[in-house]
Amino acid sequence: MTMTAPRTLYDKIWDDHVAHEAEDGTCRLYIDRHLVHEVTSPQAFEGLRIAGRKVRAPEKTVAVPDHNVPTDPTRLEGIKDEQSRIQVEALRQNAREFGIELYDIDDDRQGIVHIIGPEQGWTQPGMTIVCGDSHTATHGAFGALAHGIGTSEVEHVLATQTLIQKKSRNMLVEVDGDLAPGVTAKDITLSIIGRTGTAGGTGHVIEYAGSAIRNLTMEGRMTVCNMAIEGGARAGLVAPDVKTIDYVKGRPNAPKGGQWELAVTYWNTLQSDEGAHYDQVVRMDAAEIPPVVTWGTSPEDVLPITGEVPDPEIFDGGKIEAARRSLAYMGLTPGQKLNEIEIDTVFIGSCTNGRIEDLREVAKIMKGRKVKDGLRAMIVPGSGLVRLQAEEEGIAQRLQEAGFEWRMAGCSMCLGMNPDQLSPGERCASTSNRNFEGRQGYKGRTHLMSPAMAAAAAVTGRLTDVRDLM
Amino acid sequence: MEKFTKLSGVAAPMPLVNIDTDMIIPKQFLKTIKRTGLGASLFDEMRFDRDGNEIGDFVLNLPAYREARVLVAGDNFGCGSSREHAPWALLDFGIRCVISTSFADIFYNNCFKNGILPIKLPKEQVDALMEDAERGSNARMTVDLEEQTITGSDGEVYGFEIDPFRKHCLLNGLDDIGLTTETAAASIDAYEAKAAERRPWL
Ligand code: SF4
Numbered sequence: 001m002t003m004t005a006p007r008t009l010y011d012k013i014w015d016d017h018v019a020h021e022a023e024d025g026t027c028r029l030y031i032d033r034h035l036v037h038e039v040t041s042p043q044a045f046e047g048l049r050i051a052g053r054k055v056r057a058p059e060k061t062v063a064v065p066d067h068n069v070p071t072d073p074t075r076l077e078g079i080k081d082e083q084s085r086i087q088v089e090a091l092r093q094n095a096r097e098f099g100i101e102l103y104d105i106d107d108d109r110q111g112i113v114h115i116i117g118p119e120q121g122w123t124q125p126g127m128t129i130v131c132g133d134s135h136t137a138t139h140g141a142f143g144a145l146a147h148g149i150g151t152s153e154v155e156h157v158l159a160t161q162t163l164i165q166k167k168s169r170n171m172l173v174e175v176d177g178d179l180a181p182g183v184t185a186k187d188i189t190l191s192i193i194g195r196t197g198t199a200g201g202t203g204h205v206i207e208y209a210g211s212a213i214r215n216l217t218m219e220g221r222m223t224v225c226n227m228a229i230e231g232g233a234r235a236g237l238v239a240p241d242v243k244t245i246d247y248v249k250g251r252p253n254a255p256k257g258g259q260w261e262l263a264v265t266y267w268n269t270l271q272s273d274e275g276a277h278y279d280q281v282v283r284m285d286a287a288e289i290p291p292v293v294t295w296g297t298s299p300e301d302v303l304p305i306t307g308e309v310p311d312p313e314i315f316d317g318g319k320i321e322a323a324r325r326s327l328a329y330m331g332l333t334p335g336q337k338l339n340e341i342e343i344d345t346v347f348i349g350s351c352t353n354g355r356i357e358d359l360r361e362v363a364k365i366m367k368g369r370k371v372k373d374g375l376r377a378m379i380v381p382g383s384g385l386v387r388l389q390a391e392e393e394g395i396a397q398r399l400q401e402a403g404f405e406w407r408m409a410g411c412s413m414c415l416g417m418n419p420d421q422l423s424p425g426e427r428c429a430s431t432s433n434r435n436f437e438g439r440q441g442y443k444g445r446t447h448l449m450s451p452a453m454a455a456a457a458a459v460t461g462r463l464t465d466v467r468d469l470m
Numbered sequence: 471m472e473k474f475t476k477l478s479g480v481a482a483p484m485p486l487v488n489i490d491t492d493m494i495i496p497k498q499f500l501k502t503i504k505r506t507g508l509g510a511s512l513f514d515e516m517r518f519d520r521d522g523n524e525i526g527d528f529v530l531n532l533p534a535y536r537e538a539r540v541l542v543a544g545d546n547f548g549c550g551s552s553r554e555h556a557p558w559a560l561l562d563f564g565i566r567c568v569i570s571t572s573f574a575d576i577f578y579n580n581c582f583k584n585g586i587l588p589i590k591l592p593k594e595q596v597d598a599l600m601e602d603a604e605r606g607s608n609a610r611m612t613v614d615l616e617e618q619t620i621t622g623s624d625g626e627v628y629g630f631e632i633d634p635f636r637k638h639c640l641l642n643g644l645d646d647i648g649l650t651t652e653t654a655a656a657s658i659d660a661y662e663a664k665a666a667e668r669r670p671w672l
Contacts, residue, residue, distance in 0.1 A: 019661035020654035026635045028654045030661050032672055040553065042503035053647070068501065083501035090503050127672070134552040134576060148576055150554035151505075152583035152646065160650045162658055166633070168575075198488055199546040199572055232549065234575050255671035263671045298488050318487035318544040325486070417497045424520075436492040436550060438515050 006273035028162035032127040036063040038091040040132030044155035045094040058099040071407035111383025111409040114138040114351035121251025125240035125267040137228040141221035143240035169279040171204035175212040177286035182467040185220030186450035189227040194302030201233030212286035219357035230299040296326035345428040346377040346458040350414035353431035354382025358451040365455035371403030372461035378405040380412040429457035473643035479539030483603035490550035509562030534606035548577025
């Protein structure tokens with residue numbers, strides 16, 4: 001028997017999926033699962049049609065409309081915005097024409113593509129998963145190699161079930177120790193980006209490890225991996241363990257019977273070997289992570305809630321100008337206390353924090369409390385099934401009584417391509433993943449934070465340290 | 471895809487770091503089901519006010535840069551979403567080359583699929599080219615992909631690195647799907663057969 005060098009989890013998944021390798025190292029990586037949504041796919045299907053090509057593996061492909069769909073019940077009578085309607089209709093037609101399963105807007109299983117993949121058991125350890133959407137990284141929480149691709153690549157995967165790739169480098173982010181009360185997976189992932197910057201992971205696949213990551217629930221791990229992309233990485237990964245396997249078990253598209261045993265045996269081999277090489281290593285102490293918020297217009301603009309708006313002059317190079325621009329855009333001044341910043345809107349949802357556990361966190365903080373008068377506060381479950389579960393658990397009713405709007409599933413105000421948007425100057429405490437200029441609506445101002453922190457902000461009407469309400 | 475061989479034109483300076491895809495093409499323009507026509511909306515929220523009037527001091531609105539073919543940009547250009555609308559918008563506007571110290575992965579990939587050449591250079595060289603670009607319409611840059619060189623307006627030459635496979639595809643305007651079918655179809659069939667045995671639950 002020959003000895004192989006110790007490999008990382010990423011190396012292993014990669015090796016198991018190389019269908020073709022050219023002399024220069026360019027690979028065709030086989031794709032096990034392809035998720036498709038309405039915004040980044042129409043041009044890809046159109047390309048297939050023009051070239052007379054078919055979808056190679058429709059049974060490995062799933063489609064769902066999420067970005068454009070309104071989140072109020074009137075959507076069932078038809079989407080009013082013409083362009084959105086056309087895009088959703090195009091997805092419907094393409095799914096029908098090419099034989100792809102679709103969760104349409106009247107289906108309880110509809111939701112944000114990265115929520116429904118895991119929910120329906122499409123997402124499994126050891127898979128390669130792609131979607132024309134950068135937050136595909138979310139699925140890495142299962143120990144799957146999952147990344148976002150562009151529309152030309154969507155077309156390439158549809159036609160060939162492979163992706164042209166060169167291997168990325170390995171990066172290890174190890175978070176050890178126990179989280180302090182009030183600190184969640186979102187604070188971990190934001191703090192990592194605050195430390196490494198939005199380009200820190202460029203060219204790398206990040207493996208998240210350490211006891212603090214292991215101790216997270218699957219939902220929490222998804223939150224962490226979701227924002228690997230904000231850290232610049234191509235994908236994020238967490239090695240599968242008992243929690244992962246329990247989560248997948250029994251889901252509609254999970255392996256069944258004898259296949260299940262085979263799958264679990266394979267999944268159990270999916271860990272990085274002792275001594276495997278990482279090109280970059282970042283270590284963090286979980287105990288030192290506080291609840292954080294963003295102050296600027298880049299996800300790396302992260303500070304503890306106890307902090308102050310920074311002076312742009314403390315940065316280097318081009319970041320000085322970027323920080324000045326951010327503060328002007330955000331309407332903030334250096335030295336201002338973060339916990340005195342007043343907000344107009346609270347948005348709870350998105351593929352980062354639209355799962356049942358997130359809603360439970362919110363409900364916990366809201367217990368016996370109300371949304372501050374005059375605030376707009378909305379909860380948008382990540383999927384129809386999350387919505388139903390929250391209704392069953394009584395969370396939905398309690399949160400509505402507390403003053404939240406209770407919406408239907410979709411991307412909603414995470415990106416404001418649908419009617420849920422900020423108006424100019426409006427300031428939002430948001431559980432989503434991007435605080436870019438205009439992301440949630442033209443001239444809208446976004447502060448990213450955890451669901452618990454967003455709930456705290458809903459109570460007080462300003463950015464708030466959730467620990468003060470615990 | 472249009473071939474990329476040699477490009478000569480004005481370069482527009484955008485020294486801002488972390489220019490994200492939401493800036494390049496805001497989300498309201500992603501509702502199209504076509505690839506073309508997005509140039510009019512490139513950098514929309516920086517280029518136009520809410521009434522659609524041009525914002526005078528935005529670089530691409532300055533007379534010198536209206537015909538820019540090259541962008542010289544701050545670090546980490548193209549971060550954010552996977553939207554290929556970003557390169558589509560650049561291309562439709564007429565920009566075929568972006569120079570920066572670093573690019574976000576997906577954006578970088580997407581450029582090559584659309585005949586746009588993203589060039590990574592060390593900081594000092596990007597700074598020098600940025601200064602050159604700031605001189606306006608008299609400062610034309612020439613990008614030669616075959617030779618892998620950029621020639622600044624004073625004749626200064628900078629070499630750049632590029633992956634040979636990507637270079638080959640750009641130079642010849644090759645379509646990826648055709649290429650994969652030609653070179654790898656048999657391997658993909660074989661892979662599927664083997665995977666069905668090893669991981670039959672998939
Ligand atoms: S919720 Fe936001 S980040 Fe997630 S897929 Fe939708 S738009 Fe993208």
